[in-house]
Amino acid sequence: MPNQELKELFQKYLDNQLTPKELDRFLNMLHDASHEMEASELMSATWQEMFEATGIDARPAKVVSMHKTKWWRTIAAAIIILILGGGALLYFNKSTEKPIAVMPVQQEIMPGGNKATLTVGNGQKIVLDETKNGTVNTGDNTQVTKTDGQLTYATTTPAEVSYHTITTPRGGKYELVLPDGTKVLLDAASSLRFPTAFTGNERDVQLTGQGYFEVAKNAEKPFHVNVNGMQVEVLGTHFNINAYDDEAVIKTTLLEGSVKVTKGNEATKLQPGQQAQLNKDGNLQLIKEADTEEATAWINGEFLLNGSDVAAFMRQVSRWYDVDVVYEGKLPEGHFKGKTSRSLNLSQMFKVLEYMGINYKIEGKKIIIKADQP
Amino acid sequence: MSNLLPNEPELLQRLIDGDAEAFRSVYEHYQGKVFLFAFRFTKSHSQAEETVQEVFIKLWERRMLVDPAKRLEPYIITITKNFLLDGLKKAALDRGLQHKLYEQMQALQHHSVDELIAKEIARLQQQAVDNLSGQQKRFTCSVGRKN
Incomplete structure (x- = not known):
């Protein structure tokens, strides 16, 4: 005969709704051998409900829609990817269900590391990752x-001031302390x-790609970052600029202090937590509540994706793993949410994609992403 | 869609014969479910991870009892249920454990769905680096994973 009380307490336990007294009662009922069979059946029914009745597979290349699912189901996808990817935590919302293609990765492609070239005043190039630690002969x-x-x-201050350029390749990153103490x-x-x-009277630098700045305070000498005709003026602050050519907008994200972003006649002042977006048409837009975590995740060695589509994620993968990404047919639909570590090897990264149902093929340093199969 | 592993009967025969690669495939296929299920009962990520380890170690140790003609999942469910029930029974007798369990349950109850997700994601990310690599190492020892 089914025990109604056990059943109710069991459900409340799953829903995290028991009072301390009820929890005590519930645990004691479980401890009672006469309830063993029933408890076991209730647990089986839970498994059934979680994975079979709801259609959640061990692999989440299924319909996982945020608003329709309970939180733990969404986490289900996330957690599973996390464990399989060994450091990745991503989930992928797709509108279609389809089989998973398993493609072996032929060769190991390592993530990026400390790589850069310094071009000094006379045009001489110094490959920093091949240079010994210590004083650099410029x-x-x-x-x-x-x-x-x-x-x-x-x-x-040297006798003669010249201009240096530090350049990172795809798969490279570098840290720089400028003569004024500003960290980049x-x-x-x-x-x-x-x-x-x-x-x-001013501190002027020019950026391409992406940089995070911690500008040394000096109210008398404003610091200017020039990006593609856009200028970010600062007095002393922490901010990130993402200005890759292949991204649709240049994003300036402010974490601390205050900056002014100017493009032509347009200017906007940022408060901490805000972001200025400059599109290709030269329009400047202020995002009042920016995703600063996403903008600066790279500093912490992460890819953080908040609804990025496949192409947006692939652009990051391409830059960090120094691989080319091409698409065969239509771009797979869906959006990534979550984080992965930038220290994963490419094969681990693709394990993540594989489990998200992205079909791909690797040919040397070229990754071919295939269209969703009908 | 079936939750079966591709070629499960063949894979299970290899598992019984002690094939580490076969074990790894089984592990990769089922561990996600075990983790999530365990999380609902333990209310704790570290305990859910521990459950995953114990369940698969047990599966490896008792692989001779696997019937390749049958689905593996019910067997995994049984091992998982037994492990979790044992844990809950222990909590029935141990005030400290029970109090901790109540606190973990409350922590989950008092958060909104979105908040909870964000929090778990942050924690899991850290654990992915700290614990899971350890967990994987542990399995690497017994599995001999190629990398």
Whole structure:
């Protein structure tokens, strides 16, 4: 005879709704051997409800729609991917259900690392990842010290100021301390041009790609980041600029302090937590509640995706793993949500994609993403 | 859609014969379900992870009892249920465990769905780095995973 009380307590336990007294009662009922069979049946029914009746498979290439599912079902997809990917936590909302293609990864492609080239005043190029730690011979009397993945410029003013450019390849990143103490983290496929001393009334640098800035405070010498004709003026603050050519907008995200973003006659002032977006037509838009976490996840070694489509994620993968991504047929539909670690090997990263039902093929350093199969 | 592993009978025969790769396939296929199920009962990520480990270690140790002609999932469900029930029974007798369980349950109850997701994601990310690599290491030892 089914025990109504056990059944009710069981359901409340699953729903996290028991009082301390009820929890005590519930656990004691479970401990009672006479309820063993029934408890076991209730658990089986729970498994059934979670995975079979609802259609949640061990792999989440299924309909997982945020608003329709209970939170734990959404997490289901996330967690499963997390464990399989060994450091990835992503889920993927798709509108269609389809079989999963399993494609072996032929060769291991490692994630990006500390790689950059420094071009000094006379045009000479120094490959930093092949340079020993210590003083870097720039040939122009600038005092530069290299440690692992970081270049530090001395605050002393050299006899002659010249311009240096640090360039990261795809799959590279580098940290830089400018002569004024400003810290810059340069992401993959990016560059920063700067003087070896800030002697004028302003501090001007030029960025391509993506950089995170912690600008040393100096109210008398405003710091300007110039990006593609856009200027970000700062006094002392933390912010991120994402200005990759293949992205639709240039995003300036402010974490601390205040910055002014100017493009032509348009200007907008940012408060912490806000983002300025400049599109290709030159329109500047202020996002009042920006996703700062997403904008700066790369600094913490993560890909954080908040509803990015396949192409947006692939652009990041392409830059970090130094691979080319091409599409065969229509772009697979769906959106990524979640995080993965940027320290995964490419094969681990693709394991994640595989479980999300993305069909792909690897040919050397080219990744071919195939259209959704009907 | 079937939840069966591709070629499950053949895979299970290899598992019984002690094939580490076959074990790994089984592990990869079922561990997600075991984790999620365990999380609903333990209300704790670390305990859910522990459950996954124990269940699959038990499966490996008792692989001789697997019937390749039958589906593996009911067997995994049984091992998982027994492990979780044992844990809950322990909590019935241990005030400290019971209090902790109540707190974990309450922590889940007092958060909105979105908040909960965000929180779990942040925690899991950390655990992915800390614990899961350890967990994988542990399995790597017994499985000899190629990498």
